[in-house]
Amino acid sequence: MSVRLPKLVSLLLLPMALCIAGCADTADDNSAPVTDLPPATVDDHDGHDHGTHDHPSEGPHHGELVELGDDQYHGEVVHNEETGGVTVYILDGSATKQVAIDAADVRINVKHGDKPEQFKLAAKPDDGDEDGKSSRFASANKELGTLLDADGAAPQLVVKIDGKSYRGSISHSHDHEGHDHAH
Structure with missing residues (x-):
């Protein structure tokens, strides 16, 4: 037994x-899912269907979002209309918080005619970034700002985070009339 x-x-x-x-x-x-994501901060003003994302339609600095990896990270590309420069912020997977990375620069690759061109954006640590790391990268090169909007430029952001390379397409599809990028 x-x-x-x-x-x-x-x-x-x-x-x-x-x-x-x-x-x-x-x-x-x-139970309802719990998220800390803010709602999209802009209307779909470019007329395109961007699909369903679990992140806002623009970054915290009102720049365009670039998906890096499988939404592991995001880049936020901000144009400064006054200076012609470009700033890129590295954001987390939700595209809401800056992430400081150990990199001296990030790069943007563009096509200029038939010729590829690469621009380096130097690390410019933001308030709150850890020593030796940066979540903000900038270039004052006016040519880069112009090329990002050029037809056929096919700009791509290239970032190395923790030894892994990430690449994402920058799709700047709306015009600048009445839209200020220098927030």
């Missing part, structure tokens, strides 16, 4: 364990 008792106890406990596990799953399914 001692051999049968463990089997009997197992058979009696199994339905109870499944019931408890099922109840726990049901509670999770009925």
